[in-house]
Amino acid sequence: MNSIPQTSSGDLPGLHIRKMTEDDLEQVVAIDQVSFTLPWPLSSFHFEVKDNLSSRHWVAEMDGRILAMMVGWLIVDELHVATIATHPDYRGRGIGARLLVHALISARQEGVGRAFLEVREGNAVAMKMYRGLGFVEDGRREGYYADNHEDAILMSLNDLGRLQGE
Numbered sequence: 069m070n071s072i073p074q075t076s077s078g079d080l081p082g083l084h085i086r087k088m089t090e091d092d093l094e095q096v097v098a099i100d101q102v103s104f105t106l107p108w109p110l111s112s113f114h115f116e117v118k119d120n121l122s123s124r125h126w127v128a129e130m131d132g133r134i135l136a137m138m139v140g141w142l143i144v145d146e147l148h149v150a151t152i153a154t155h156p157d158y159r160g161r162g163i164g165a166r167l168l169v170h171a172l173i174s175a176r177q178e179g180v181g182r183a184f185l186e187v188r189e190g191n192a193v194a195m196k197m198y199r200g201l202g203f204v205e206d207g208r209r210e211g212y213y214a215d216n217h218e219d220a221i222l223m224s225l226n227d228l229g230r231l232q233g234e
């Protein structure tokens with residue numbers, strides 16, 4: 069079985085991945101709003117950062133600007149990727165993949181063995197990213213999304229032990 073590929077952001081040497089804080093939320097919400105048809109309210113991100121003990125939340129930052137964000141939920145020994153988005157101006161430069169690999173490695177260090185997520189059936193770009201990191205499709209939730217009743221494809225990565233590092 070292949071290892072999960074290493075990721076890089078070679079053209080963004082100042083990129084730094086760190087935990088999301090309350091101070092990031094204005095920029096995080098702005099990225100969320102331009103990225104999703106059903107964005108989360110500010111209060112949801114606030115809950116993740118301040119109150120949800122299961123939440124694992126990360127941002128990719130460069131020169132004080134948040135370029136990408138991700139929230140996951142640690143459920144026993146699994147990581148549920150709840151949301152991930154890169155600012156539209158910075159997509160296609162390896163940031164999303166790098167952020168997700170960072171979160172997966174961190175989860176693995178906490179004893180997580182498996183990661184899973186839902187993705188819109190029509191979101192080919194995200195599915196390609198997930199497949200590239202080793203996620204496989206293993207289910208479908210029909211009409212899952214409230215706005216257009218699009219199906220969700222369930223994807224999972226069943227062996228975080230294969231992670232190589234960033």
Ligand SMILES: CC(C)(COP(=O)(O)OP(=O)(O)OC[C@H]1O[C@@H](n2cnc3c(N)ncnc32)[C@H](O)[C@@H]1OP(=O)(O)O)[C@@H](O)C(=O)NCCC(=O)NCCS
Nearest residue numbers: 103152153154159160161162163164165187193194196197
């Ligand atoms: C999905 C998303 C987070 C990817 O972030 P990104 O920073 O652009 O992704 P990366 O540059 O790290 O690309 C990772 C992989 O995704 C795929 N990918 C990225 N952009 C792509 C594009 N325009 N077309 C096809 N594949 C693409 C490729 O497989 C790429 O790997 P490669 O460069 O080795 O081929 C970003 O497109 C986004 O924010 N989309 C809107 C929100 C969203 O759909 N989130 C996922 C919800 S499940």
